[in-house]
Amino acid sequence: MSWVDDWLEKNPAPKRQAREIGVEISYSQLRCYLECPWQFKLRYRDRWRSAHTPPSALGVSIHRALESYLRSGGGSLDDLHQAYEENWVHEGFPDPAAQMEWYRKGEEILDRFFEDDRAREGTIEYLEREFFFPLGPHMVRGIVDRIDRRPDGSIEVIDYKTHLDVKDEEGVKENIQLLIYGLGAEEGLGLDPAWLSLYYVAVGRKVTVPYDRARAADVKRLLERVADCIALGKKFPADTAFCPSCGLNDRCTLAV
Ligand code: SF4
Structure with missing residues (x-):
């Protein structure tokens, strides 16, 4: 991915020290640093937090509901709705009416998911699976939403998205988060991933691309450089x- 080379050229590796210093790095930390290194400092060194917004509350609620429902082996649509109710995040809404409106949106998303999932042919191998793998002196950590085994035996790494910004295949091929999850499945869980998917549950669309090890190697270089910048x-x-x-x-005093 050419933008990775551009970024690495603009951000040379800091001077190494005699004693190697490693950090733990996740996709969220990488994205935060790439957006603005000062933001990284505020969020991960100074522990600043952002309040939930309606989309983030809905996203967390849907993720938790799907995990709970699928982990119990699935069931009826009522079971899925109950999992949603039990996992609903109440924060981030301006008033009760707005909260109810967002809650209903989530119910519609889950109704669609329920129908789509009935047609699923593969089997679910892992849900919300944590992984770690070493990268130089650093450790990469993440949690994959889902890993399926397809009917032909191949492994598919799946990340749920609850927003409406649906990427095409070219966009999904360059999705850093998915590539890190592919690496996590391969190097952290010892699997042999063949497919990476973004599952846009709000529109019932799954965009699947082959796991591209050359792109994953680019992401490793990026991860290691950012981890070096954070550590050193x-x-x-x-x-x-x-x-x-x-x-x-x-709140940031450097905001423009
Ligand atoms: S407000 Fe601007 S300068 Fe401050 S952390 Fe966010 S992006 Fe960085």
Whole structure:
């Protein structure tokens, strides 16, 4: 992926020290650092938190409901709705009416998921599966939403998305999060992933691409450089281009 080479060229490796210093790094941390290194410092060093928004509350609720429902072996649509109710996140809504409106949206998403899942041919091997794998002195950590075994025996790594920004196949091939999960399945769980999928549950669409080891190797180089910058870099410069989208821009003193 050419943008990875561009980023590495603009962000040279910090000077190594005699004693190797490793950090644990996840996709969320990588994304946060790429968006704005200062944001990384505020979120992961200073422990600043963002409050839930309606989309984030819905996303967490759907993820938890699907995990709970599928982990218990599935069941009826009522069972899925009950799992949703039990896992509903109440925070982040301006008033009860707005909360109810978002709750109903989630029910519609799950109704669609239920119908689609009845046609599923593969078997679920793992749900919300944590992985770790070493990368130089660092450790990569993540949690994969789901890993399926298809009827032909091949392994498919699946990440649920609850938003409506559906990527085409080209976009999914370059999705860093999925590539890290592919690496996690391969190097952390000892599997042989063949497919990576983004499952857009809000529209009932799964976009699947082959697991591309050349792209995954690019992501490893990026992960290691960012982990080096976090471990050895002395500064976390602000990238103000991200300020308009940043969840901390109402509190950050460097926001523009
Ligand atoms: S508000 Fe701007 S400068 Fe501050 S953390 Fe966010 S992106 Fe970085």
